[in-house]
Amino acid sequence: MLKGRLYDSLLFLIALVIAFSSSGLLVDRTSFYKVLFIFWLFSCLYFHLRVFYKNGSINIDYGITYDLSLVLFAGPLGLFIFETIYRLTVYIYRKWTKTADPSEFSDTIYNIGCFVITNSIAYVLFQHFQETFQAFPFGYWVLLFILVCLSSYLSGTFMVIVFVLLGELKSFKEGFDFIFRSISTLDFAKVAITNGLLLIFLREGKWEMLFSVFLLNYIVSRSFSSKSQSIQTKLERDRFEQMAYTDFLTGVYNRTFMDKKMSELNQTGENVGIVVCDIDKFKSINDSYNHAVGDKVIQHFASTLKGYLTAEDYLFRSGGEEFTxxxxxxxxxxxxxxVNEIGKGVQNSVVNMEFQEVEIAISYTASFGLYFYTVHEQMPMEKAYILADQLMFQSKHQGRNRVSATNGLLNTILI
Structure with a gap:
């Protein structure tokens, strides 16, 4: 932790030296104050639209930055002043809203140092190469794109050093991926185009156009953020719904979802075969081995059943070792x-596993009860399930490892 704070302070001091050893502000103070206010205002507004994610114990936020256009317009000192005011504003806001991290001040110092250093390097390169690139078609935009990429890679490198100091970098590949693969080419292009337009309007003094670029960027980003949040909310809702309807042991649907789906199918009026099946003499498996082995057998049974079904069929775990x-x-x-084919498949399969450091193979059978009928109000699926359950017990009483079936359309019983 101390190493991290010293590193953050070092970056800040380097940024401070760069800022005050530069040629000062490149524009008059009146223009700079106007630019400073506009950049600060929209950066604060955009702050709420940034994407936050956690890497180990470090919180990282990502979003479009306007630093490149500002440093090219006002110089490293102007950028240092802006970054200091903006980052301190964020720090105060987080403290006020009680959302600050324990290392919030150190992170603030790091952000000022990191962004000033990386964009000051971009500033020097721009001054050196701008005439060369002007000789090429779209050279201005190509140079900005290269500088955005370079700044991002340098910033990523600084962050990887933080991971190393905190012992949170697991491999070289992880660091490489963070630097070079965490941001897409489209994101680089978006930052380059935005900053390129801002710089043009800054130099030409077109304040209305400058304000319009900021405003357009904010509106588009806010719309994207709202859409992303909506999608994320739906994904989370679907995930929790899946968890609520899924049996944790076997991964198939649980009894809650079975009740829900039966209620829905009651309205279809279709021909349906309700099958209740149960592992024969399952208690003896638990008694002979243990419940962990029994769980493996249940998982194997569920997997075997699922292998015979189509996408239109449903499989539910309706009890301990009972499935519907x-x-x-x-x-x-x-x-x-x-159903007869499923029964033979269960009988001919073997569950291989390790028990007390010995490889064992367990064979088992299952009993089935099938009730086939047309869904209607007088015979809802809940009642058909009870009839199928009775037929399953009939198979048990008649020797197990068999199918008892009733055609509700003809009242025909097969054993």
Missing amino acids: LCLRNRSFEDTVSL
Whole structure:
């Protein structure tokens, strides 16, 4: 932690030396104060639209920066003044809203130093190469794009050094990826174009156009941020819904989702085969080994069942070792044939695992109850499930490892 603070302070001192050893402000004070206020205002507004993410114990924020245009217009000293005022504004705001990190002041010092150093280097390169690039088509924009890339890579390098000092860099590849792959080419182009337009309007004194670029950038960024937040909210809602409807052990749908889906299918009026199946003599597996082995058998059973189903079918874990299948868009004969095939597949499969440092192979069977019918108000799926469950127990009582089926359309019972 001390190394990190010393590093932040070193960057700040280097930035301070660069700023006050430069040729001072490149524009008159009146123009600079006007530019300073506009840049500060929109940077503060845009601050709320920045993307925040965490890397280890470090919070990192990413967003478009206007520093390049400002340093090219006012020089390193002008940028230092702007960065100091803007970063201290952010610091005070976070302290006031109680959202500041424990290292907030040190982070503020780091940000001032990092952005002043990287953009001052870009300033020197721009002064040196601008005439050369002017000889090429779009040379001004190409040079700005190169400088944006360079500034970003230097900034990423400074941050990787922070990771190294805090012991949070796991590999060289991780550092390389952070520097060179964390920002896309399109992001570089967006920053280059924005700063290029700002610099043109600054030099020509077109304050209305300058204000328009800032405003357009803010509106577009805010719209994108709102859309992203909406998508993120939906993804999180879908993820929590999936968690609520998924059985944690097997990954198939749970009883809650089964009740929900049955209620929905009650409205379809389609032919459905409801199958309730249960692992035979499952208690003896737990008693002979342990519950961890039993869980492996349940997982294997679920995976086997799922392998026979189509995208239109449903598989639910409706009890401990009991599962319910909803087989759709098949005839009664095809449904019976499929369930018999599943039963044979379970019987012929083996669960291989390690128990007490010994490889074991467990074979098991299952009993099935199938009720086939057309969904309607007089026979909702909840009642059909009860009938399928009774048929499953009938298979158990008749010797296990078999299918008991009823065609509700004809009241035909098959054993």
